[in-house]
């Protein structure tokens with residue numbers, strides 16, 4: 001018996017960052033959107049915990065992913081088993097399309113998918129509130145990967161509140177060869193900016209999402225407080241943003257803590273055109289995605 005769960009990548013269409021808290025985390029006001037780039041996690045009962053990673057697509061380099069108990073999917077599985085006091089183990093296969101250390105919460109998606117898959121495999125019927133709590137302990141972005149859609153994130157990002165989003169927003173994703181560590185970007189942010197400013201979500205941005213009109217109505221609100229810090233660490237990222245604008249995008253945005261860059265497009269065809277033009281300029285590792293899409297969900301029973 002096996003269960004496969006699909007979990008989406010996320011982007012932050014708005015990311016406001018405050019001053020570091022005593023525990024080292026930064027208070028956030030963010031608007032998450034789940035987008036159509038997915039990892040699939042398959043779990044099977046086993047005598048011992050194990051994880052295998054299969055990478056899909058040229059933009060995913062799985063070489064840095066641990067294959068031991070430090071892998072977030074095994075931590076997720078053990079946390080769920082401990083929560084229910086069950087002595088069970090699983091073999092976990094992760095089929096990755098979300099870039100590693102790319103600012104799209106790929107590891108968080110895998111952890112969320114593992115929680116849902118093992119809950120189903122073991123017939124645990126875990127309450128949603130408990131799953132969200134387990135998810136928050138695994139990482140700030142994990143609860144959102146369970147919920148999906150479009151949602152605000154507060155606290156350190158783990159307090160997720162769905163918001164109404166009637167749009168279908170199209171994005172060009174520009175991948176990068178070299179991952180960027182999230183703590184290093186927050187560290188650069190502390191040095192450069194420190195978070196002493198108003199970082200709240202503008203209510204008008206939530207109105208634009210609810211109205212779901214054209215991309216220009218959302219583009220004006222796209223913002224990421226970590227962008228300067230990421231550009232400081234990796235000046236090459238700014239060139240990807242400039243190129244996307246020259247190729248017709250109205251607005252670009254760093255995805256999460258980077259290094260993936262995003263460009264908003266007016267529709268699927270516009271997105272494909274921008275991606276094609278970027279390829280012609282040497283930015284040949286791109287994807288066209290749309291959001292919002294569903295959070296972690298079962299796609300197969302074996």
Ligand code: C5P
Nearest residue numbers: 024025026139140141156157182183186
């Ligand atoms: O919660 P998560 O494990 O994803 O966080 C990874 C790292 O990112 C943290 O150890 C911290 O350095 C940084 N972080 C932060 N503030 C947040 C979320 C993450 O400083 N709100």
